[in-house]
Amino acid sequence: MKISGSYKLNAKKEIVWRALNNPEVLKQCIPGCESFEKESDAVFNAIVTSKVGPMNVTFSGKVTVSNIQEDQSYTLSGEGQSPVGFANGSADVELSEKYGVTTLSYQINVNVGGKIVQLGSRLID
Secondary structure (H helix, E strand, O other): OEEEEEEEEOOOHHHHHHHHOOHHHHHHHOOOEEEEEEOOOOEEEEEEEEEEOOEEEEEEEEEEEEEEEOOOEEEEEEEEEEOOEEEEEEEEEEEEEEOOEEEEEEEEEEEEEOHHHHHHHHHHO
């Protein structure tokens, strides 16, 4: 699954960049994120719960920050496991600023597998 979009933020690019490197802010940016803890400068441990059909599925895994261009862009890559499957994906995040307004653009790729996919296909049929 691919998702892309952008947000306009009334803040300078440097302020947005600092926020995007704050674990508490990142936790709020990930839907269903229950825990987001720093393991090292570029690796975080995360627990995320997502609704799949009639059930909630909790994934635990790691998020890695890479391709860092200070105050410009980075890539977040994550992978998680649950009793019913796995999920992995990446998000390319880019910042641009004009007249004190920062545009945050993102492109996300997500893959899921395991029993969770079988459940999802039954719900679609």
